[in-house]
Amino acid sequence: SVCLGAKILVIFPVNARSHTSLGDSIVHTLLEAGHEVTYVSTYALNVTDSRLQFVDISSAREDDLYKSHLSPVKLKEIPLPLHYALNIGSSYAQQALQHPALQQLLQDPYEHFDLVLAEWFYSGLLAPLAAVFDCPLAWYYSGDIFWQVLQMVHEPSSPAYTADLRSFNIPVVPFTPRERAHQWWLQLYLAACIYYFTHYVEKPVYDEVYGTAMNLRGRMLPEYESLVYNGSLLLINSHPPLGQSMSLPQNVKYVGGHHIDVPMKPLPKDFERVLDKARNGVIFFSMGSIVRSTDFPESVKEQLVDVFRGLDQTVIWKFEERMDDIPRNLHMLEWAPQLSILCHPNTAVMITHGGLLSLIEAAYCGVPIIAIPLFGDQFFNVDLTVARGGGLRVDFTDDLPLKISEAIHEITTNLSYSRNAKLASTIFKRRTTPVQTDLLHWLLLVMDTRGAPHLRSPVQHLPFTEKYCLDLCVIVLLVLWFLSKVVKLIKIHLRSIDFEDTSKKDQ
Structure with a gap:
């Protein structure tokens, strides 16, 4: 069984706890299956296993790319530009690749792997790792499927019926002509930005980072773009009851929920008693790890406390600082076991x-x-959930506490939200195999078949002109032009005959 284990490089370069937790989950799954893993991450994995080699790039966190965008007030006043994710994604990948710890791995000509599993975050700079180590590449994306990530292994989905991740309001299919035009414009603009970043931002980094590594192995650098779109598999951290409903190629697989441990960890006893005694229900409030609740304006925080004071429910608020004079039904925690709280009855x-x-x-x-969506794919995620009746969206404004109060009253008195959420839970859990088993199956298939070419879309090997039948369009236009010339000549000839006949009659 030891000989059957594979050697896998897993790299998650994004400096965010939520992203790292997904990478940790995959590493745990691979280790439990008996594989040897080299894990590149900005946060250390607290695991003692002889088969795990951790490549620590935590010093890259010193240059926090999100630091200037943490404040919800700033995000509301100065929205991020549409192409901001491309800049951040390229920077994260560049920081990881130029880190001395990862460079040491790249410069070792005797190092080898059976698979590279890389997190895709709006950049293809990690793709050449598979070329360096001469093994297949599997992409992992922490969000829902959309055209930009799909094109890494296939072709972009149509803007006529799929929305871009940066849409602030998700339209319901079928789109109106105006909505189709907006989605088309988004895709066209971002496609131009991707072309610019690929050829003028990432290409120089590619030459610098990978040139020496390939030379040490006696190989020449291939064309960068050919490696970017050479992924064998794409794993998507989503599932149909959450994301867009769209057809997928055979090498794109949903693995949403793989980080959920079953059975889940029990709550601390004192905290469990708080939830057990909440006979009127529990409201759990958390803004995640990038935007903190303490960054809310003081007036908003005070008004939210007043709103919670007037509720019959028990409120658990993930709050990063101590606050005085809070009501008895409000519990503030710097850290909260989110999954265990959510699954409490x-x-x-x-x-x-x-x-x-x-x-x-x-x-x-x-x-x-x-x-309360603030940036990134949060608007996209929330609007899809709202469209399916699983919740409500409240925009961050000065009257946020009032809107929160109204939303709590609506959801707790209208049972349709709870019914729809339970239906989504049923769909999410009803799978043919556990998601971790499914994830392992596809990764092993890619390794055993050296890239699973039988699953890959043939569209990736077609040039742009053939992919969109532009060559046929040119031929058709030339044929039509030739026929129009022939028809024109025939008409001229017929007119000349008519003119001769008319002249003879006049004579």
Whole structure:
């Protein structure tokens, strides 16, 4: 059994706890299956296992790319540009690749792997790792499927019926002409940005980072773009009751919920008693790890406390600082076991920022949400949940406490939200195999078949002109042009005959 184990490089470069927890889950799954894992991450994994080699790039966290965007007030006043994710994604990948710890791995010509599993975060800079180690590449994306990540292994989905992740309001299919035009414009603009980043931002980094590593192995650097789109598998951290409903190629698989441990960890005894005694239900409030509740304006925080004071429910608020003069039904915690709280039978509502990881856990436990989206894919995630009747969206404004109060009253008195959330939970849990087993199956298949070419889309090997039949269009246009010339000549000839006949009659 030792000989059957594979050697896998797993790299998660994004400096965020939520992303790292997903990478940790995959590493745990691989280790439990008997594989040897080299794990590159910005947060250390607290695991003692002889088969795990941890490549620590935590010093990259010193340059926090999100630091200037943490404040919800700033996010509301100065929204992030549409292409901001491309800049952040390229920077995260570049920081990881240029880190001395990862460079040491790249510069070792005797190092080898059977698979590279890389987190895709709006950049293809990690793709050449598979070329360096001469093994297949599997992409992992922490969000829902959309055109930009799909094109890494296939072709972009149509903007006529799928929305871009950066849409602030998700339209319901079928789109109106105006909505189709907006989605088309988003895709066109971002495609131009991707072309610019690929050729003028990432290409120089590619030459610098990978050139020496390939030379040490006696190989030349291939064309960068050919490696970017050479992934064998794409794993998506989502599932149909949460994300967009769209057809997928055979090498794209949903693995949403793989981080959920079953059975889950029990709550601390004193904390469990608080939830057990909450006969009127529990409201759990958490804004995640990037935007903190303490960053809310003071007036908003004080008004929220007043709103919670007037509720019959018990409120558990993940709050990073101590606050005085809080009501008895409000419990503030610097850290909260989110999944265990959500799956407690007394939990009635979750107030969240709308990150996909939180929505996955709420869906798994069957809890409706009240979401305050602030940036990134949060608007996209929340609008899809709201469209399916699983919660409400509340925008961050000065009257946020009032809107939260109204939303709590609506969800706790209208049972349809709870029914829809429980239906989503049923769909989410009803799978043919456990998601961890499914994830392992596809990764092993890619390794055993050296890239699973039987699953890959043939569209990746077609040039742009053939992919969109532009060559045929040119041929058709030339044929039509030729026929029009022939028809024109025939008409001229017929007119000349008519003219001669008319002249003869006149004579």
